[in-house]
Structure formats: structure tokens, C-alpha cells
Amino acid sequence: MLSFIELYPATALGFCLLIALCIGSFLNVVIHRLPIMLERQWKNECRSFLSEELKSEPPSEQEMYNLMLPRSACPKCKSLITAWQNIPVISWLALRGKCANCSNPISIRYPLVELASAGLTLACWWQFGLTLPFVFASLFCIILLCLTLIDLDTMYLPDQLTLPTLWLGLLINLDSGFVSLHDAVLGASIGYGFLWSLFWLFKLLTGKEGMGYGDFKLLAMIGAWFGWQALPLTILLSSFAGALIGISLIVFGKNQQGQAIPFGPYLALGGACYLFFGEAIHAWYFSYLGFAS
Numbered sequence: 001m002l003s004f005i006e007l008y009p010a011t012a013l014g015f016c017l018l019i020a021l022c023i024g025s026f027l028n029v030v031i032h033r034l035p036i037m038l039e040r041q042w043k044n045e046c047r048s049f050l051s052e053e054l055k056s057e058p059p060s061e062q063e064m065y066n067l068m069l070p071r072s073a074c075p076k077c078k079s080l081i082t083a084w085q086n087i088p089v090i091s092w093l094a095l096r097g098k099c100a101n102c103s104n105p106i107s108i109r110y111p112l113v114e115l116a117s118a119g120l121t122l123a124c125w126w127q128f129g130l131t132l133p134f135v136f137a138s139l140f141c142i143i144l145l146c147l148t149l150i151d152l153d154t155m156y157l158p159d160q161l162t163l164p165t166l167w168l169g170l171l172i173n174l175d176s177g178f179v180s181l182h183d184a185v186l187g188a189s190i191g192y193g194f195l196w197s198l199f200w201l202f203k204l205l206t207g208k209e210g211m212g213y214g215d216f217k218l219l220a221m222i223g224a225w226f227g228w229q230a231l232p233l234t235i236l237l238s239s240f241a242g243a244l245i246g247i248s249l250i251v252f253g254k255n256q257q258g259q260a261i262p263f264g265p266y267l268a269l270g271g272a273c274y275l276f277f278g279e280a281i282h283a284w285y286f287s288y289l290g291f292a293s
Helices: 002-007 009-048 090-094 109-128 132-154 159-175 181-206 213-226 230-251 264-288
Strands: none
Touching (some): 009 109, 009 132, 009 159, 109 132, 132 159, 132 213, 132 264, 159 181, 181 230, 213 230
């Protein structure tokens, strides 16, 4: 396998990008369905804790709903999406962004997510080459993309994505994949603890909740992958981006003052920036301070 990659790097990269496009197609399913699955699960859990009178009411019939079933269908005419209509990017272009059966518009976000998945994979190849860190970095970026869009849509950062990815980061760094295990454990602990402390400080001062627990876990996840060293830059970049975009939305009337804005996308942006530019920014910063050798 290694010899094939060395002999035919362009073919190997093309194969990786094809897989990334297919993963991006599946991401569209996860982004749409996972929040619905979680809401149904929460409602069922709430029902089990309700009073005895309400418990006696028969539960409503619900069809099986997960990442595989029911099959994807047009939301308007309910016609099932066939295999040829589900080819990443190509099908959307061939159908001109419309349902083949009823011509209902199909959001351009579907091919954009697929292209973003391939683009992030290409960026990871540029950074790491066709190596094992490239595989891990691509997976990390694709999960960040998924979390970003779910948070933008629903204000959720599902534990089903953040926690397994956090543990995966610690396992990868067990043998110093990106950083030492010592730094990874500190990164996860400090990342969670820092935002948890800010959350309670803000709540004590204002009586309001400034962010959700999912944000704590996302920063802990980033720390588990890239160590405590990644946290200052990630927090700085995410805070700057969040403030800039939040103010812009208020100025242009897209968001009312006091309305909640998801912070997860900005943390994800900060984590991705650290992955690709962290070492260069650190080198520039220390050089600016006169610590360069």
C-alpha cells in the first residue's frame, strides 16, 4: 500500500478526495437527522419521568428513524432518492438543483458540504502529505464541519460527536500523534475547565447563561487533539471571529441584540486554524518577541 502511494501519489490523493466527497454526502444526512433523533430520544426520556397520569397515555406511534432509515426522499413529493440521484456534487448539477420528480428546489448546501469535505481533505494533504496524520487530521476537520453546521442549525453540539472525538484524540496522542499524551490530557482538562469557569462567572455576575456545555466539550476535544498549547490561539481566534461576525449581524439587522449566537462554529474555526497555521503563528509570535534562535 505504501509503495502504491509513493509510486502513484496523484491517484492515491484522487481516491482520498472521492472518499471525502462520499463522506460529505453522508454528513448531510447526519447534519439533518442527528438533531431530530436526539429530540425524539429526549421526548421519550421525558415521558418516562412524567407523572403517572400522563404515563398512562399511549405513546404516539413513530416510524423507525436513524441515520439509515427511512431512505432519503424529497420533502415535498416524498419520492425516494435513487442511487444515481445521490452521487456527490454531480447529481445536484445534473438535476440542476431540483427534484427529478417534482422539480422542488434542492438546497445548494448539499453539494457545498460535499465540496467542503473534499476541500478540507485536500488542505490536510497539503499540510501532512499522504501520511497517517493526514488521515487523522482529515477526520478531525470533517467532524468539525459537521458540528459547525449542526450548531448553526439547532444550537446543539451533540455529545455523540464531541465525546468520541475527544477520546479518539487522546488515543491518537497515546503515542505522540500530534502532541504528547501529557499535553493532550492537560489540553482536554484545561479546555473544558476554562469555559466552564467562564460560564459560571458570567452566570453569577449576570444571572444568564453565556454558552452551552457543548462548547466546553468542543474546546476540550480540540485540546485533546492538539494539547494545551492550542488553547490560547483557539480561544483568541474564536472570540475575535465571534465578536466580529456578531457585531456585523447586529449592524446589518440580521440578528437582534441579546439574541443567542452559536459559539461552536467559531471554536471549530479556531481549532482548524490552529491545525493548519498554529506552528507558523507561534513561530511568528515568538520571533516578534525576540525569542527566535
